[in-house]
Amino acid sequence: MNNSRKSVALEIQNMVLRHRTLSVEQISEQTFGSAKSHWTLYKELNPEDSTAKMGVLDLVPLMKTCGSITPLEAIAHQMNMVVFPLPEAGIFTGHLENDMNRTTKEFSDAVVKFASIMEDGRIEPHEFAEFEKEMMEFISAALHWRNGIKALVEE
Incomplete structure (x- = not known):
């Protein structure tokens, strides 16, 4: 098993086997009911066992x-x-949720643009202009979201 798959498998294993309050039996019962025994869950948690693996749906x-x-x-x-x-x-109105999602998306776009202009370790003026455009779109979205929240402030 390659290291990346193993690290995910180990995180799943640690999450279940080192749970503070629930045993594997309790976790299996609460998660899968009678559809999966705790013994099957134990097998799926073993990163060295190739005969039973946990599916993403589980x-x-x-x-x-x-x-x-x-x-x-x-x-x-x-x-x-x-x-x-x-x-x-x-928990909030549709426009605030849309504003939050847009702000998150604009932040992501700015981070992706930053990564792309840093690939060669240098920043050209046109690259900075592209990054600055992404940052301004992020800031604009964040301020729009903020103003929507501020409108709800009770005075």
């Missing part, structure tokens, strides 16, 4: 039961990405 409910996203973070890290929580849907 990983999400398992992370919810364990209250941990470390396997997801390990996957994101391998893809040069990050994971961060967003508020639960429905």
Whole structure:
């Protein structure tokens, strides 16, 4: 097994086997009910056992039961990405959620642009202009989101 797959497998294994309050049996029961025994879960957690592997469809409910996203973070890290929580849907009006999502997207675009202009270790004036444009779009989106939130302030 290559190192990247092994690191994700180890994160899943640690998440389940080192859970502070639940045993593997309890985690298996709460996550899968009678559909999967804890012995099957033990086999799937063993990175050296190639006969049983956890499917991605099982990983999400398992992370919810364990209250941990470390396997997801390990996957994101391998893809040069990050994971961060967003508020639960429905806690604010649609336009604020859209504004938050746009701000997040603009920030991501600025980071990607920064990475692309830094590939050769030098920044040309036109590259900085492209980056500055992305930053201004991010700042504009963030201020628009802020103003939407400020409009809700009770005075």
